[in-house]
Amino acid sequence: MKFNQITPEILAAFEAIVGSANLITARHVEADVYAGYGRDHTEDLHFAPDVVLKPGSTEEVSQIMRLCHEHHIPVTARGAGTGLSGGALPIHNGLVLSMERFNKIIQIDERNLQATVEPGVVTEAFQNAVKEVGLFYPPDPASKGSCFLGGNLSQSSGGPKAVKYGTTKDYVLNLQVVLPTGEVIWTGANTLKNATGYNLTQLMVGSEGTLGIITRVVFRLLPYPQQNILMLVPFRQEAQAAEAVSAVFRAGIIPSGMEFMEREAIAWSSNYLNIPLTLPEDITAHLLIELDGQDLDQLYKEAEQVYAVLETYDVGEILLADTAAQKDDLWRIRRNIGNSVRYNSVYKEEDTVVPRAELPTLLKGVKEIGARYGFKSVCYGHAGDGNLHVNIIRGELDDEMWNVGLRQPISEIFELCVKLGGTISGEHGIGLVQKPFISIALKEANLNLMRGIKQVFDPHGILNPGKIF
Amino acid sequence: MKFNQITPEILAAFEAIVGSANLITARHVEADVYAGYGRDHTEDLHFAPDVVLKPGSTEEVSQIMRLCHEHHIPVTARGAGTGLSGGALPIHNGLVLSMERFNKIIQIDERNLQATVEPGVVTEAFQNAVKEVGLFYPPDPASKGSCFLGGNLSQSSGGPKAVKYGTTKDYVLNLQVVLPTGEVIWTGANTLKNATGYNLTQLMVGSEGTLGIITRVVFRLLPYPQQNILMLVPFRQEAQAAEAVSAVFRAGIIPSGMEFMEREAIAWSSNYLNIPLTLPEDITAHLLIELDGQDLDQLYKEAEQVYAVLETYDVGEILLADTAAQKDDLWRIRRNIGNSVRYNSVYKEEDTVVPRAELPTLLKGVKEIGARYGFKSVCYGHAGDGNLHVNIIRGELDDEMWNVGLRQPISEIFELCVKLGGTISGEHGIGLVQKPFISIALKEANLNLMRGIKQVFDPHGILNPGKIF
The missing domain is CATH 3.30.70.2740 (Alpha-Beta Plaits)
Structure with a gap:
């Protein structure tokens, strides 16, 4: 793909669309602030955008895309920049479209157990907002305190609850998308079932910003599970910890969390957070197992079944978290492994x-x-x-x-x-850093279909160029 | 699209691929048997194929597709013919590819709670096979006793359990697909999570046989819920029955079935099946509510919560099914409404x-x-x-x-x-009969994307032409 530079005329047109307060170039802000728009949480990569725009409405995104489509200017949409595959980095420079102003929860529809949101809402903020009315949005990536829902959609993010509740993709009903040409579509309907043409919604999810810009999302929600039990299970043999995972499911239990941590993972993270944790020398790995539901008695019954399974392995003393604070500590340890590894x-x-x-x-x-x-x-x-x-x-x-x-x-x-x-x-996601390995997972015929789909959506190849394939 | 006729040479090539026993034309069988391949369960439609092939392997399907692609011959894949939108009818004649010989359950993987099957397996047969080893495949269209899994995939079929467990699409992990060019791909991986390129799996599901021929499927499964409670709730006002649906969910309960039946629907079906049912004159609608899980005590607690919700409406006497036979009768009544309407x-x-x-x-x-x-x-x-x-x-x-x-x-x-x-x-699905209405649901921009995707997969437009859009 051959791209064009952003001329002063185009820059002026951008400014006319978003207003001067929402257009940033290297001249407008301090160097490290600007550099931040060319980084994410992936190792040590940096690519400088030519300009950063912060649009405030679908209509503005549409106008920007129309202009970029016409002038063959690369556009990389950016959420909170917590990605781990370099997916939001503007490797061909051009325009970074920061979605940070799309931060509104538009409606929580308690009648239908649905919510309509903008993609720049922080995942945890959304979870908390729906929890306040007794509802549950399960996907919870480790970065949930800072990542955006739009980024979760782009990378098909999961998190610990996925084992019982599925990933981001399983909660999306409908997406408003600005196509590279500037056209605006809704991909589906606000319904749990839909057999009306190809599933454009799921095609968008996980497409890493290469097919369109998501500007609005309709999620389905669940009733909030009011009770949970959390246990930390130490194993003397790593392989047994991994085996026990499958055994719990075969016993008919679907935990709401089933996390594996090597000795060093849990040790580094508890040190990093300064949360004391007894770690006998012979323990090589842990499982963190959560059960959730509406009824605590029922959960204790299930926990007994889990114990019965675990007894068949060489486990140490199982820690059953007693208080909300203890549960919180255990989950913080799990969530901060990535940070502690980075720290070490x-x-x-x-x-x-x-x-x-x-x-x-x-x-x-x-x-x-x-x-x-x-x-x-x-x-x-x-x-x-x-x-x-x-x-x-x-x-x-x-x-x-x-x-x-x-x-x-x-x-x-x-x-x-x-x-x-x-x-x-x-x-x-694949983004930039896993791209060299894509042919290990996908045959050339698969990649050709994906390239063809990309061409249909984005004939000038301007959206997040150089990613995935 | 311009299609070609099947010449004697091409017919001979087909015969060489599948063998003479698996090639049928109007000359080979009785007229009504042959006509059956041009019908489904949709109203009174009939379109005669020029030839019916019953391939026995992915390789045979691949060879057939390569030939049809080269010669621009329309191919309509056919499962059990239970579709309700005319999706499997060969409206441009040509070839009907009957998948009836793809009827093997290849593996039930109890360790991973997965199964690998061919698309011509009857849905209920698959459910029963996995149930024997304590596993659960929830999607259950009304025609489950005769429909094929491949048809369920093509139409994104649901059924009563979808309310709690989702539809067919939520159980597919990976699909082996023969593309119109004859190339064979797997669309994904046998994993619960996948963030590796575009979601070709979900693009295939619901594409109504227009993008490729599914030849093998990997489904995920759940532990089988051992207990259930079924109740039939009569309402004096239809609108209240519809309102109560939403109220049950807001009380934090997710039933495994929540079916609505107008008075006439239930009356016609119970008459049709000759199952006696008391139906007081003032009852205008029913809800059939099922709760399922592993623990009966827990289900009774949930049932009490459902009762508490229902008490706020003008309901008649609630029938709580006591025996497996009674439950079976109620579900048969529900499942046979379509047949009884057809009969009436x-x-x-x-x-x-x-x-x-x-x-x-x-x-x-x-x-x-x-x-x-x-x-x-x-x-x-x-x-x-x-x-x-x-x-x-x-x-x-x-x-x-x-x-x-x-x-x-x-x-x-x-x-x-x-x-x-x-x-x-x-x-x-949209198939043939809802096609005239598609633009009510989808904007021209959506349809253009779908047409573009179709073109990428099927440049000669030979797969199930004339359907959806």
Whole structure:
């Protein structure tokens, strides 16, 4: 694709659309503020946009897109910048479209258990707002306190509750989308069922900002589960922790959380947060298991069944969280593993996913590959979904190995995922950093279909160019 | 699109691929058997195929598609022929690809709660097979005893359990698809989460056989809910029955079934099945409410909460089904409404869907439109999803009104659905019979995207031509 520069005339047109307060270039703000628009939470990448616009309405986004389509100017939509695959980075420069002003919860429809929101609402703020009226929006990525719903949609984000409740994609009913040409559509209807033409809604979800700009979302909601039980289960053998995951499901229990943490993951995070945690020497891994529902007696019955399953493994003393504060601590430890790894070392995170019973094989394979290539990894993740975050630790690796040499072992990890029936990203997306590995997961025929779809939506290829494929 | 005839040479090539036993033309079988391949369960439509093939493997389908792609021959895939929108009818003649030999359950993976099946497996047979090992495949269209899983995928079928468990689309993890060019792909991975490129899996689901031929499916499964409670709730006012639906959800209960039946729907069906049912004169509608789970005590608690909600309405005596036989009778009555309507009268069925709290408004609107245009309707359906099947009864309507005049009131019903946030098909698909109404639900920009996607998958337009748009 050949793109054009933003001329002074086009810049003036942008300013006329969004107003001068909502147009930023390197000249308008301090260098580090501006640089922030070219970064996300992915390793150490930076690409400077030529201009940042903060539109305030669908109509403004439409006008901007029309102009960019006409002049072949790259447009990269940006949410909160918490992505882990470089998906929101403007690698061809051009325009960054910051959706931060789309921050309104438009309606919480208690009659229909639905809500209409803008994509710049922070995920946790939305969860809290619906909880206030007894409703539940389950998707909860680790960054829920800062990430935007729009970013969650772009990357098909999950989180710990996905094991019982599904991911972001399972809560979207309808999307308002500005197409690259400036046309505005709704992708579906505000209904739980829809058999009316191709599913454009699910085509948008996970498309990483390459097909259109989401400007409004209708989510379905659930009644809020009023009760929960949380237990931390220490294992003496990592492989058994991974095996126990599948066994709990086979006993007929669907936990609302089923998280796996290697010893180092939990140790680093509890140190990082300064939350004391007893960690006997022989413990190599933990499962954090949550059960939720409307009735506590019922949950205790289910917990007994879970205990019965766990007894068949070599587990240490199970910690049953007694208070809301203790539960909060345990979840904070789990959520901050990523931050603590970042605090301890430079690292690369791979978002591997396999059918859940294959988790022991994947974990063993990751360690074996690490041993062979001489790197250490800290692994944790959503074990109930078979979604294992593999953090490769920089440690003593030299620049050559870190920047080039790791590509081979990472390929081997991804090949193992695919061989086990899985794929190379469960919830972080492909973006920029996993793009070199896409052909491990997808055949050329799949990629050709995706390229064709991209061409249909975006004939000039201006939306988030250079991502996914 | 311009299509070619099947020449004797091409016919010979087909025969070489599938074998003579699996190639049928009008000369090979009795006229009514052959005619069956040109019909489905939609009203009184018939279109004769030029030839019917029954391939036995993905490789055979691939060879057939390659040939048809090269020679521009229309291909209409066919499951069990239970569709209600004419989706499987070969309206441009050509080839009907009957998937009846793809009838194997390849693997039930108890470790991963997954199953790999061929698309020609009967839905209920699959449900029973997984139930034997304690697993649950929830989607259950009314025709589950005869319909194929492949047809369910094509039409994004639902059924009564969708209110709690979602529709067919929510259980598909991965699809093997033969593209119109003959290429074979898998659309995704066998994982609960996947953020690896565009969601081709969900693009296939509901695409009504216009994008590719599904030859293998990986479904996710759930632990089988061992207990259930079923209650039949009579209402003196239809509108209150529709209102109570939403109220139950707001009380924090998610029933596993929440079916609405007008008086005539339930009366006709119980007569048709010869199942005696007390139906006091003042009762105008019923809700059939099912709760399910692993623990009966828990279900009784929930049932009490449902009773508390229902007490606020003008209901008759609630029938709590005591035995498995009684439950079976009630569900048979519900499932046979369609058959009993067909038995009583020529009819047209519209598959309307709205956000669930809008159901009373939709129902009132349907009756008002009927009164204005002089037709009677029998309404029933999946109230928990806002999915109302409107059966327009032929009665005394003349040919002109039946064949032409009804188009206007049907349009008005659909326009009302869209105005209420809904759409024109919840689970039956657009196929042939709803195609004239598609622009009520979808803007030209949506349709253009869909046409573009179709072109990417099927450049010669040979797959199920003339459907949806």
